[in-house]
Each structure stands twice: as structure tokens, then as C-alpha cells.
Amino acid sequence: MTLPPPLAPGAAHRWTSWPAVAATTALAHALALRGQLLDADRLALVRNPATRTFAGLGVLLADGTPALRGAGIATHDPAPIAALSTWLGWQWFRAEPMAQHALGVALMAAVAVQILRLVEEASWPRPAAALLALSVTLHPAAWDLTGALGGRPVLLAVLVAVAVARRVRTAGLAATTALALVTALLASACAGSAGLVGLVPALRSPTRRARVAASIAALAGASLGALRFNLPDASAAAIARDAVLAWLPTPWSTPPMFGPSLGLAVHVVAVVACMPLLARSGPRTSIRAGLAASFVVVLLAVLGAIRGAAWRTEDARLEALASHGADATETAAASMRLALRRHRLVDAAPWCAELARRSPDSGRADGCLAALAVTAGAPSTAVRAGLQRWAASYDDRRALRAGALELSGAVPDARFAEAFREATGYALPHRRPGESP
Amino acid sequence: MKRALVVVAVAVAGIALGVFAAHRGVDEWSGARLRAAVAFAALGWALWLRSRRRAGTPVELPVAHGVAAGLAVIAAAAWFDFGALPSGTALHRHDVFHYYVGSKYHRELGYTRLYACAAVAEAQDGGETAVRARDMRDLVTDHVVPAAAALDHPEECTSRFSPARWRSFRTDVANLHAGMSGAAWAETQTDHGYNPSPAWSALGGTVARVVPSTAAGLRALAGLDVVLMAGVVAVLGAAFGWRVAALALTLAGVQEPGKFTWLGFSMLRLDWFALLAVAVALLRRRRPGLAGAALGLAAVMRGFPALGIAGIVLAGVGTPSFARFATLRRRAVVGFAAAVAVGCVLGAAAAGPGAWTEWTSHIRRHAAAQASNKVGLGVIVAFDPALRVERVQAAMPGASAETWMQAWADGARSAHERSTLPRRALQLAVAALWLAALRRARRPWIGLVLALLAAPLATDLSGYYLVYFVLAACLAGARGGVERALLGFAAGVEVLMVMPAVAWFYDDRFLAISVAYVGLAVGLAIAFATRPRRV
Numbered sequence: 004m005t006l007p008p009p010l011a012p013g014a015a016h017r018w019t020s021w022p023a024v025a026a027t028t029a030l031a032h033a034l035a036l037r038g039q040l041l042d043a044d045r046l047a048l049v050r051n052p053a054t055r056t057f058a059g060l061g062v063l064l065a066d067g068t069p070a071l072r073g074a075g076i077a078t079h080d081p082a083p084i085a086a087l088s089t090w091l092g093w094q095w096f097r098a099e100p101m102a103q104h105a106l107g108v109a110l111m112a113a114v115a116v117q118i119l120r121l122v123e124e125a126s127w128p129r130p131a132a133a134l135l136a137l138s139v140t141l142h143p144a145a146w147d148l149t150g151a152l153g154g155r156p157v158l159l160a161v162l163v164a165v166a167v168a169r170r171v172r173t174a175g176l177a178a179t180t181a182l183a184l185v186t187a188l189l190a191s192a193c194a195g196s197a198g199l200v201g202l203v204p205a206l207r208s209p210t211r212r213a214r215v216a217a218s219i220a221a222l223a224g225a226s227l228g229a230l231r232f233n234l235p236d237a238s239a240a241a242i243a244r245d246a247v248l249a250w251l252p253t254p255w256s257t258p259p260m261f262g263p264s265l266g267l268a269v270h271v272v273a274v275v276a277c278m279p280l281l282a283r284s285g286p287r288t289s290i291r292a293g294l295a296a297s298f299v300v301v302l303l304a305v306l307g308a309i310r311g312a313a314w315r316t317e318d319a320r321l322e323a324l325a326s327h328g329a330d331a332t333e334t335a336a337a338s339m340r341l342a343l344r345r346h347r348l349v350d351a352a353p354w355c356a357e358l359a360r361r362s363p364d365s366g367r368a369d370g371c372l373a374a375l376a377v378t379a380g381a382p383s384t385a386v387r388a389g390l391q392r393w394a395a396s397y398d399d400r401r402a403l404r405a406g407a408l409e410l411s412g413a414v415p416d417a418r419f420a421e422a423f424r425e426a427t428g429y430a431l432p433h434r435r436p437g438e439s440p
Numbered sequence: 441m442k443r444a445l446v447v448v449a450v451a452v453a454g455i456a457l458g459v460f461a462a463h464r465g466v467d468e469w470s471g472a473r474l475r476a477a478v479a480f481a482a483l484g485w486a487l488w489l490r491s492r493r494r495a496g497t498p499v500e501l502p503v504a505h506g507v508a509a510g511l512a513v514i515a516a517a518a519w520f521d522f523g524a525l526p527s528g529t530a531l532h533r534h535d536v537f538h539y540y541v542g543s544k545y546h547r548e549l550g551y552t553r554l555y556a557c558a559a560v561a562e563a564q565d566g567g568e569t570a571v572r573a574r575d576m577r578d579l580v581t582d583h584v585v586p587a588a589a590a591l592d593h594p595e596e597c598t599s600r601f602s603p604a605r606w607r608s609f610r611t612d613v614a615n616l617h618a619g620m621s622g623a624a625w626a627e628t629q630t631d632h633g634y635n636p637s638p639a640w641s642a643l644g645g646t647v648a649r650v651v652p653s654t655a656a657g658l659r660a661l662a663g664l665d666v667v668l669m670a671g672v673v674a675v676l677g678a679a680f681g682w683r684v685a686a687l688a689l690t691l692a693g694v695q696e697p698g699k700f701t702w703l704g705f706s707m708l709r710l711d712w713f714a715l716l717a718v719a720v721a722l723l724r725r726r727r728p729g730l731a732g733a734a735l736g737l738a739a740v741m742r743g744f745p746a747l748g749i750a751g752i753v754l755a756g757v758g759t760p761s762f763a764r765f766a767t768l769r770r771r772a773v774v775g776f777a778a779a780v781a782v783g784c785v786l787g788a789a790a791a792g793p794g795a796w797t798e799w800t801s802h803i804r805r806h807a808a809a810q811a812s813n814k815v816g817l818g819v820i821v822a823f824d825p826a827l828r829v830e831r832v833q834a835a836m837p838g839a840s841a842e843t844w845m846q847a848w849a850d851g852a853r854s855a856h857e858r859s860t861l862p863r864r865a866l867q868l869a870v871a872a873l874w875l876a877a878l879r880r881a882r883r884p885w886i887g888l889v890l891a892l893l894a895a896p897l898a899t900d901l902s903g904y905y906l907v908y909f910v911l912a913a914c915l916a917g918a919r920g921g922v923e924r925a926l927l928g929f930a931a932g933v934e935v936l937m938v939m940p941a942v943a944w945f946y947d948d949r950f951l952a953i954s955v956a957y958v959g960l961a962v963g964l965a966i967a968f969a970t971r972p973r974r975v
Contacts, residue, residue, distance in 0.1 A: 056830075057941045094939035 039428025191228020446506025542634025698907025736779025751891025
């Protein structure tokens with residue numbers, strides 16, 4: 004009689020790590036379930052009759068999904084998988100906010116599990132693998148992906164990339180290159196600017212030649228995808244700029260125009276790129292685990308430090324604009340934001356009025372005016388209308404959060420928080436440690 | 441003990457969750473979501489067990505079995521929409537009217553006078569105004585006509601009844617009408633009539649004569665199918681073991697075609713299904729004569745189960761096992777033939793000597809009539825996007841329901857006729873595939889199940905007949921992966937049923953169901969026609 008081979012150390016507990024990582028991720032993102040649909044979500048789901056029929060699916064695939072870009076301007080997102088996901092989203096969950104957001108949370112948990120398994124398969128110790136997986140799904144940008152339906156295509160792109168990466172380890176040069184190219188194209192078809200995640204399988208290739216070839220293929224696929232599937236008015240230069248800026252803190256871009264997708268994409272690429280380096284650092288498991296943990300801690304610390312520095316840098320930039328700005332409108336805007344960031348709503352008041360007078364259609368001053376109206380006891384309907392207009396002036400939820408953080412610090416008024424929640428569907432945010440708007 | 445505890449814990453927790461999810465009521469869409477959730481849970485558990493087994497750390501048996509059985513109990517609760525049944529559904533009066541009245545008065549009504557005589561009875565009981573205001577289906581022409589037409593010559597009905605039988609008929613019609621709204625009653629009178637065979641009329645008529653049409657009597661009748669469904673699970677459990685029984689119960693609970701709103705609390709709509717389950721179980725337990733008899737009775741009740749005998753006869757053909765089961769096959773055929781003969785005689789005795797001839801021509805006419813809940817290969821082959829109900833409605837703005845429905849039915853009928861040649865060609869190809877599958881089936885009971893699964897490819901059926909696909913659970917032990925495939929299939933169908941683009945219009949819904957079930961049958965046939973993979 005032949006006995007079965009002995010179990011590998013820890014095999015009996017192999018299955019305990021991924022439920023824990025998935026549950027932690029899901030719990031961390033559970034607040035997204037309370038979110039309401041944003042304007043962009045309503046435009047894509049509720050006010051979009053194409054989601055109702057098969058013929059509508061054809062229209063969505065041909066014309067793209069209705070989307071908002073900059074100050075509430077309507078455009079179309081041509082990414083076909085995003086269109087399919089929107090169509091299926093309505094077909095399965097209609098406009099039910101909790102169910103719609105639950106799908107995002109589930110996808111995020113799936114991403115966590117896939118990354119965990121990917122890292123575990125690279126012979127990493129389980130705690131380090133779990134830490135790495137969580138560092139991705141608990142990245143600050145990750146909340147933007149579960150908080151708005153616009154994040155779903157990006158999650159799909161990341162999921163595809165990591166799932167493919169788990170299978171390239173034993174593939175040959177040609178297969179790896181083809182997989183990287185297809186992954187980049189598929190990711191772009193999910194979200195036009197997310198093709199970079201094609202680098203994830205490329206970096207997992209077994210040989211150096213394969214890594215180089217696959218990386219070139221992935222970059223080519225990402226470029227092709229970005230040109231084909233990005234928003235109509237997005238230039239290649241803007242995509243490249245966003246790819247860099249997304250990894251860096253928000254205030255370095257004026258205004259914060261980039262979306263969360265590239266942030267997460269670059270984060271995943273960076274984390275996976277570090278794996279071979281760390282794997283070479285020593286044969287002993289304890290060293291690798293320690294290095295992995297140190298890497299994550301250092302990564303988060305660096306992020307926090309950059310964010311803190313950026314806050315001060317942004318203050319300095321605004322001060323420069325307020326003192327020596329050539330454009331009176333931007334001077335008023337900078338002065339208003341400076342006062343708000345210093346929690347002086349009264350000082351901001353004249354600049355709000357000035358900005359509203361000089362740029363009445365942009366809606367940029369409406370948030371400040373709404374805050375002033377609340378403190379003066381104005382009816383909540385008027386405040387809500389103002390806040391809705393102001394919220395619509397932002398590109399995405401991350402940018403909205405950045406603006407809202409400035410207001411939340413300056414207006415510690417429960418009535419304002421309530422009006423904000425009613426107008427945008429989100430709780431008024433407060434700064435996390437080390438976070439800049 | 442541990443297993444029982446796990447079953448109870450899982451079932452109680454799942455049913456509590458289901459009741460909570462359904463406490464605000466269940467409609468078409470939320471019902472499909474609930475069933476999909478249960479199917480996904482069962483699929484997830486099956487995949488988990490497989491993963492653990494492959495990893496060398498299998499889940500301990502009491503837990504594995506307990507959770508699966510608990511999920512099956514939850515699925516059974518899902519069939520009842522976790523108790524969130526609309527008020528008044530303790531009896532499916534629409535169905536019971538057809539089956540109760542149609543079988544009890546078969547000699548007088550035949551297959552063409554049900555609605556006309558009901559209209560006369562209603563008018564005589566003081567409802568003439570209502571009758572003149574509503575429509576009914578003329579079961580000779582299959583067209584919807586004003587019900588007042590029946591009142592022009594009431595003697596065409598009354599002359600066929602004895603005075604006592606006519607009084608009884610009026611009472612029964614009034615009793616069944618009593619619990620229905622005007623709209624629901626009017627809808628009942630434009631359905632497609634009473635269609636079971638004379639043999640079923642013998643059975644149903646006997647039951648209907650014994651059980652009065654009072655509220656209590658009808659409720660008792662409605663409970664029979666629940667008992668039959670429980671019996672099916674018990675019989676499969678006895679023949680195939682707990683796992684097949686749990687799988688069958690899960691599939692029965694989360695299925696779309698035989699869901700509660702179609703079959704629940706009706707009258708003996710599952711008798712043939714129970715007979716098929718008994719036939720498969722008896723064949724598995726090597727009782728071929730009785731198995732053949734059960735199959736024969738199912739065949740004389742509903743016709744299409746007769747296909748099953750081909751499966752028994754051809755299982756293992758061309759292989760050494762064919763000779764091995766020669767005696768068993770012979771006994772099954774004898775049992776089948778005897779039951780068919782008895783059924784025919786009983787049917788003729790109960791419904792009259794010409795009843796079988798009348799039924800044959802009626803069922804041909806009924807099969808040719810177009811209904812949006814038909815399923816089968818013919819529905820798929822005849823599909824024409826221009827004839828979808830949505831398009832027909834859009835092309836006739838402002839037209840009455842009757843007008844566009846007639847236009848749709850005419851178009852669908854001609855599309856069906858046009859597609860005869862490709863349909864026959866496909867059926868020939870499918871027959872070759874089934875022959876290959878039966879050759880490898882080796883066991884007569886596998887052949888029986890496989891042959892039954894071919895029914896929607898051989899003929900178009902009303903959608904709810906697909907409930908018998910639950911018997912595919914028996915194949916779970918014969919080929920690896922069948923259990924997961926069936927659970928995935930059930931979940932997939934319910935996911936489709938959640939989508940308005942698929943399920944809003946009934947013709948689209950049943951087209952999707954046709955594609956899914958024909959695909960499943962073909963997939964299973966391919967799985968059996970090819971050599972099983974060694975694990």
C-alpha cells in the first residue's frame with residue numbers, strides 16, 4: 004500500500020488565510036454599502052434607458068457609457084467592458100445602491116484573495132502575503148473604487164491582471180508576451196487608462212527575456228488601449244501625467260483631476276515589482292517575511308510623509324497664488340481655499356463672494372457659500388442645491404473628497420454635515436492621519 | 441448526531457435569512473434573486489468540498505453532508521418563496537379549475553367544451569352580464585372569441601349532461617370561480633384548455649369525484665403535489681443515497697420552469713414526475729418490471745415520458761453490458777407495455793371509447809398552437825427576432841392585447857413551419873449523439889435518464905414540464921462534475937431570470953430557458969458520449 008505524501012508544513016491551515024483577507028477587505032470597505040448613487044452613477048444607470056434592453060447593450064458598446072467629466076460635463080466612456088458591466092449592473096441590481104456597491108466590495112475582496120494567492124505561490128510566507136494583499140486593498144485610493152460605481156471596471160481590470168499573473172509562471176516566452184498584451188488590452192477595455200496593469204503578469208514572467216518582452220507588449224497594449232478606449236478628450240500626455248500623479252498625493256495636480264484607477268494600478272505594479280527583489284534578498288523565510296513587512300510599513304510611511312509634505316506644499320503654492328497670482332479668479336480661489344484650510348470660514352467669506360462673482364458658472368464657490376448659508380441658518384433645500392452644484396464641479400469622488408475635506412475642517416456644524424450627506428449621498432469626510440485633500 | 445445538528449443549524453440560519461429577505465414580499469425578480477443566491481451557496485459549497493479534497497484536507501463527512509443537506513432544505517423553502525406567498529395562493533385556482541373540472545366531466549366536456557360550458561353554467565348562476573362582457577378561448581379554432589357566443593346555443597352543453605351532473609358541474613364551476621377576481625377568472629377562460637390524456641382523466645376524475653370542490657377539499661387536493669415532491673426526494677434518496685436526494689431537492693427548490701407560481705398548490709401536476717422518479721429508482725434497484733410499469737403509466741399520462749423506454753432498450757448497445765442486462769431490459773419493456781395497455785383501457789373506460797382518438801387529434805392541434813411558454817429545440821430553431829413579442833407590440837401601437845397576441849401567434853406558427861427542415865436535421869444529429877451517449881451509458885437507469893432529458897429536443901413542451909430535469913441529479917454519481925455542473929446551471933438560469941432584458945417578455949424568457957435546458961441536455965449527452973476522464 005502506498006501512503007499519500009506528507010502534507011507541506013502549514014497545509015492544514017492553508018485555507019484559513021484567504022477568508023481572513025477577504026473578510027478584512029470586505030469589512031474595511033463595508034461603509035461603501037451605505038453610499039448613495041453619485042450623479043455620474045445616476046447618469047450611467049438611472050437616466051440611461053440603454054441599460055434596459057439587449058438593443059441598448061448594442062448602443063452602449065457602440066457609443067460608450069454616459070459619464071461625467073469636469074464640472075458635470077457629460078461625455079461617453081468608450082470602454083466596452085465598462086459598458087457591459089454597467090448594463091449587467093442594472094440588469095441584476097437595478098438602481099439599488101447597496102447591491103450596486105456590494106458588487107464593488109465583493110470585487111475588491113476577490114482582488115485581495117487573488118493577490119494573496121499570487122504572492123503565496125511565489126513561496127512567500129503567509130503573513131507577508133496577507134500584508135501585501137491588504138496593502139493593496141486598503142490603499143487610500145482603494146476606497147474610491149468601492150465608493151463609486153465608476154470604480155468597478157478598474158477592479159475588474161486589476162482582477163483580470165492578477166488572475167492572469169498567477170498563470171504565467173510556467174508559460175513560455177511567446178505565451179507570456181501574448182498574455183501580457185491581451186491583459187493590457189482587456190484592462191483597457193475595462194477602464195481606458197488601466198491598461199498598465201498588464202505589467203503585472205509581465206513582471207511575473209519566469210525569465211528576464213520574457214519579462215522584457217512581456218513588459219514591452221504590456222506597455223504597447225496599454226498604449227493601444229488608452230488610445231482606443233480612453234475618454235474622447237484624454238490625450239496621451241494627460242494619461243502619462245495621470246499615471247505618475249496618481250501615485251503621488253493629490254495636491255500636486257491642480258486641480259486634482261486624476262481618477263483612482265491609475266493610483267491602484269500603479270500601486271499593484273509597484274508591489275508586484277518588488278517581489279522578485281525581495282525574493283532574492285535571502286533564502287530564509289524569516290528574513291523574507293521581515294523584509295516584506297518592512298517594505299509595506301516603509302511604503303505606507305513614505306506615502307504618509309509625502310502626503311503631509313504635500314499638504315504643506317499645497318499651502319505654499321496657494322499662498323504664492325494668493326499673493327502674486329496674475330489671474331484674479333485664481334487668486335480669489337486660492338485665498339478662499341487657504342482660509343478654509345486654516346479653518347477660518349469667516350475669512351473665506353469675501354473670497355467666496357468674489358469667486359462666485361468672477362466665475363458664476365463653475366460652481367467652485369458654491370460649497371463655501373453653502374457653508375456660510377448653513378451658519379446663517381438658511382433653509383436646507385437652498386444649501387443642498389448649492390452643494391449639489393458644487394459637487395458636480397468635481398471629476399470624481401476622490402476629487403470631491405479632497406474638496407470636502409477643506410470644507411469639513413472649516414465648518415464643524417452638524418447641519419452642514421447633514422446637508423452634505425443629503426446632497427451628495429456621502430457622509431462629510433474627515434482627514435485620516437497623514438492625509439491631505 | 442453531529443450531522444443532524446449541522447443540518448438544523450444551516451437550515452435554520454438560511455431559512456431565517458431567506459424569510460428576512462422576503463419579508464416585504466417576493467416578486468418575479470426578487471424570487472429569482474433568492475433562488476440564485478441559494479443555488480450559488482450550494483455551488484460554492486460543492487466547489488469548496490472539491491478544493492479541500494484536492495488539497496488533501498477534506499472536510500469531515502458530518503459537516504460536508506450536513507451543510508449540503510441544510511442547503512437542500514433551504515432550497516426547499518426557497519420553492520415556497522420563504523413563505524412570502526401572495527395572499528390567496530393556498531390554491532392555484534386557475535390550474536385546479538382546468539384539472540378538476542376537465543377530468544371530472546371529461547365525458548361531457550371532451551377537450552373542446554370546457555370554457556363554453558363554464559360560460560353557460562356561470563350565466564345560469566346569475567353571471568350572464570359578466571359572461572357577455574368577457575372573452576373565452578374557442579378550443580376548436582384556438583382563437584379568443586367573445587364568451588357570449590357560448591350563450592347562443594346553451595343546449596350544446598346542457599344536452600350532454602344528465603340533470604344531476606349538470607347541477608354538480610354548476611356547483612363546481614361556482615366553487616372554483618368564487619375565490620377568484622373577475623380578471624383572474626377571465627384569464628382562466630382564455631388559456632389553452634384541458635389537455636391531459638384520457639388515462640390522466642381516469643385518475644384525476646376519480647380523485648375529483650371523491651374530493652368535493654369545497655374550500656377544504658380543494659386545499660387537500662393542492663397538498664398532494666407537495667407530498668409527491670417529498671416522495672420523489674425520498675425515493676431518490678432510497679435508491680441513490682443522501683447526496684443525490686439533497687442535490688435533487690436543491691435543484692427542485694431553485695429551478696425556474698417548475699417554480700411555485702407555475703406548479704404550486706395545483707392539482708396532481710406532478711404525478712407523472714413522481715412516476716418517472718419511481719421508474720428511475722426502481723430500475724436502479726433492479727426492479728425492472730415495476731420500473732417499466734411506472735414509466736408506462738407516466739407515458740400514458742403525459743405522452744413524452746415514453747421516450748424513456750428507448751433509453752432503457754438502447755443503454756449499452758454494442759457493448760458487453762448490453763447482453764448482461766438483456767433480462768432486465770425485457771422485463772422493463774413488458775412492464776411498460778402492460779402499464780400502457782392498462783392505462784389505455786382505463787382511459788377509454790373513464791372518458792369514453794373515442795377519447796384516445798380525440799386526445800390524439802387535440803394534442804396535435806394544441807402542439808401546433810403557439811404559446812409563449814413553450815420550450816424546446818423547435819422554439820430555438822424557429823426564433824426570429826422580428827417576431828419577438830416586444831417587436832410585435834412596437835409594430836402595432838395602440839392595438840388590443842388580443843390583436844397583437846394573435847399577430848404574434850400567427851407569425852410564430854409560420855416561423856415554426858418554416859423551420860421544419862433544419863429542426864429535423866438537428867434532431868437527426870442529436871439522435872446520433874444520444875445513441876453514442878446511450879452506448880456508453882452501460883446501465884439501463886442511466887439510459888432512462890438520458891433518454892428523458894432528450895424530450896425537449898424531440899418535441900416542444902410547456903415550460904413547466906422541465907421540472908423533471910431534477911432527475912438529472914441521479915447522474916451525479918455516474919460522471920464527475922455533474923453535481924457542480926447542475927448547480928452552476930441552476931444558478932446561471934436564475935441569474936438570467938433576474939435580467940429584464942431576458943425575462944421581461946415571456947417569449948424571451950422561455951427562449952432563454954429553452955437554450956439553457958437544451959444546452960444542458962446536450963452537454964450531459966456529450967459528457968456521457970465521451971470517455972470519462974480519469975481522476
